[in-house]
Amino acid sequence: MNKGLEKIKKNIILYIACICAIFLHFYALDKIPMAWHPDEAGSAYDAWCIANYGVDRYRMSYPVLFTNFGGGGQSALYTYMASFFVKIFGMSLYVFRIPAAIMSLAVMFSGIGVLTVLKAEKKQKIMWVVLYTILPYFFMAGRIGLDCNLMLGTSSVFICSLIYALKKDKTWMYIISGLAAGIVLYTYTVSYLVMVLFIVMTFILMMLYKRFNFLNAVAFCVPLAVLALPLIIVQVINIFDLETLVIGKITFVKLAGYRGGEVDIPRISRLPKVLKAVFLHDEMRYNSNPKFCTLYYASIPFFVAGLINAVYQFIKNIRDRKFHPSDIILLWFTVEIIVGTMLGGDGPNTNKMNGIFFSVLFYVVGGVNLIIDKAKHKKTVTFIIAIIYLIFAVAFFKYYFTQEKYFKYAGFNGTLEHAFDIIESNDSLKDKTVYIGWGVNTYIYYFLTELPSPYEMHIEDYMGECGKYKFSLPEEIEENACYIMFGWSDTYNTLSQRDDFQMIELENDMKLAY
Secondary structure, three states: OHHHHHHHHHOHHHHHHHHHHHHHHHOOOOOOOOOEOHHHHHHHHHHHHHHHHOEOOOOOEOEOOEOOHHHOOEOHHHHHHHHHHHHHHOOOHHHHHHHHHHHHHHHHHHHHHHHHHOOOOHHHHHHHHHHHHHOHHHHHHOOOOOHHHHHHHHHHHHHHHHHHHHHHOOHHHHHHHHHHHHHHOOOOOHHHHHHHHHHHHHHHHHHHOOOOOHHHHHHHHHHHHHHHHHHHHHHHHHHOOOOOEEEOOEEEOOOOOOOHHHEOOOOHHHHHHHHHHHHOOOOOOOOOOOOOOOOOOOHHHHHHHHHHHHHHHHHHHHHHOOOOOOHHHHHHHHHHHHHHOOEOOOOOOOOOOHHHHHHHHHHHHHHHHHHHHHOOOHHHHHHHHHHHHHHHHHHHHHHHHHOHHHOOOOOOEOOOHHHHHHHHOOOOOOOOEEEEOOOOOOHHHHHHHHOOOOOOOOHHHOOOEEOOEEOOOOOOOOOOEEEEEEOOOHHHHHHOOOOOOOEEEOOOOEEEEO
16 A cells, blocks of 8 residues: 555656546537537447447448448548447437547557656656647547547557567567557558558568567567458458448448549658648648647757657667667658658648657657756756746637637537427428538438438438438528528528528527528
């Protein structure tokens, strides 16, 4: 008991920082950001269908890859995690976002694990937890249920497990690391390329250091291959335009909008956009706030210092043929940058680059620690750095919890319970046609509100309308109809100026007019 109390007392600051991080991640999880991202809504309805019927919204049993909108595909891990919580607690935005918060916190605990293996001082662990807690990207990404964002948490666990395996050199640890690597593949299709390049580079590095062990390599690769096989089958089906395959209850889906062509050769011209997405912001405000950026401007010089030191140590290790586990993190960072320059389509953005942020935080912490250690007046420098981050953090959280909570991100919408209650409780409205705008995947908000069985209402038949509900706004105003509008639209502009239409403000910036 005394030893336990002594340990708690010794690490009390670290424990308090962890508790603060956990609290902030789960506090008002369904309120900020307000409403559902369309991909959240689609994944949530799929999760509800899986939890209750064992099929997705298209009645495919336990798909390896979900179809999502337009057949573009959606990675499976988030939906299956959400289905577990939905089965227990029922459907709500808060419940659906729980996996995002949990897997974001995996970054924090994995970092503590890595620093423990590297025998870092306690102050570095405290820095890690505090910076993880206050830096905007880690906080914001853990509050939205997008499948791709799980790559950061799962890859952090993988990096931690691999470093443990390389440090301890135990075969069973390589098995765990291989399983962790396989799980990463179910978070984001970008991870396929990242993992292949990273594993190849790691094997080359191990051979260079003469640490390559065939048995350990097999122990790592076998569980990884087992988990990767279903995804490989899906890729083969889509690359060669084969039909959807069902084996037992597992569905290997042929996607109508397969996006394999979005990966290109590395282009140096994309590097500025990669760096902007990682260290500044992108065009999607729910990823990064332009006012505060992903990591605050103050973190950039610390990151540069940490990275330069890591590169220097890596070169020194190569020259001396002396392996250090932290070399693995530099490999991961390098691969992420390379893959970022390979992203075609809309190019790299912050959520596409989310897997890089574990290594970025590692170098920010390393840079802060390096500058403090090199300073003549360590306490003064520590105090100045702490004050700088405190000012940024107070400004960010004050803004986020007082202003950002009222900001409705473009494309985010609420469910329709309130509007439906008003319509169905009013005898003069319940038989009217109801137009629901804005028309891009609007149907999913109807299905998420009503939660119909996927067997009773085939979603392909209802993407345009379902009975009296029309999932778009008409070009010309129909007098005897109701209108549910998401934010501003030409229809809203017209109806708000007419005296014969009543306008009711609903939550999540929605309006009902009749």
